[in-house]
Amino acid sequence: MSTHDHDTAGAVRTWIHGWTVSRGAAEPVPTPGGFSIDVGLPGHVVRHVLPAADEAAVRRITGGPAAPGTWLKAPAEPEQFASWLGPGWSLAGGAGFLMAAPPHTARTGPAPRIADGYRLDTWTRGGVARVLVRTADGAFAARGQAGLTGSAFVVDQVETDPAHQRRGLGRVMMRALADAAAAEGATEGVLVATPEGRALYETMGWQLLSPLTGAVRS
Structure with a gap:
């Protein structure tokens, strides 16, 4: 092997x-x-x-x-x-792509700033870190979560409403999930990306392992 x-x-x-x-x-x-x-x-x-x-x-x-x-x-x-x-x-x-972020890679550099007109909430419960992005008037914009297992976090169900895409929300959520997971002791990440998600995650230091x-x- x-x-x-x-x-x-x-x-x-x-x-x-x-x-x-x-x-x-x-x-x-x-x-x-x-x-x-x-x-x-x-x-x-x-x-x-x-x-x-x-x-x-x-x-x-x-x-x-x-x-x-x-x-x-x-x-x-x-x-x-x-x-x-x-x-x-x-x-x-x-199409799915298995990707990994080695220890600390997912938190490299300063945290991206959320775009004007949005607010981000993060919480962790039952071994799952969650992020929710809403507009100033409370409408849904984006969400994501990560299951915590040992020293790793597994990013799951990241989605952005089509009306709010291309505003950097995905990058903000990924960093927020990594920060929340780090607070629970996780140092590395794993996910399965769509073709669109793969392009974003690669710019953030995530490495492609396999389809x-x-x-x-x-």
């Missing part, structure tokens, strides 16, 4: 545990080749996650019985991953 593969597998494991904290899902259960998580939502009943691009594990999971709404994610290229899927499975969730591709049983 290469150093990059080792880093990716470790980051996936961190992401799994932080994601379950963020979403309030069941504790990850080790399975052959990876983990299984009870999510318990319509269309997302259970999630399997593999720390490596393991063709045999993908074929075993997707070739056996699985209820509709069962998900599988692995650090594999979409075209490769799709070729391993069994009948009834298809790619889902859009992270998802599939669902219909």
Whole structure:
């Protein structure tokens, strides 16, 4: 296993545990080749996650019985991953990129200033740091959260209302989440980015480790 593969597998494991904290899902259960998580939502009943691009594990999971709404994610290229899927499975969730911020990288430099006309609130409860951006009159503008696990924080569900995009709110929220996580003892971060988010996070020092591709049983 290469150093990059080792880093990716470790980051996936961190992401799994932080994601379950963020979403309030069941504790990850080790399975052959990876983990299984009870999510318990319509269309997302259970999630399997593999720390490596393991063709045999993908074929075993997707070739056996699985209820509709069962998900599988692995650090594999979409075209490769799709070729391993069994009948009834298809790619889902859009392009994802596993990224990591080494210790202190996410907090390098002065904190960005929020744009005029917005206010930022941050709080931490139950192992989840949250940020909320509202306009001066209280309307929703953006939000994000991070699950805390060990010495890491896992950024999750970052979104900005289309009417408030391109105003630097994403950068402000990412720094606020990193600061809130640091206050709880976290020193490094992991996330799965969209293509748009990846571009922002790379400018903030986050490093791309691998694609992270998802599939669902219909």
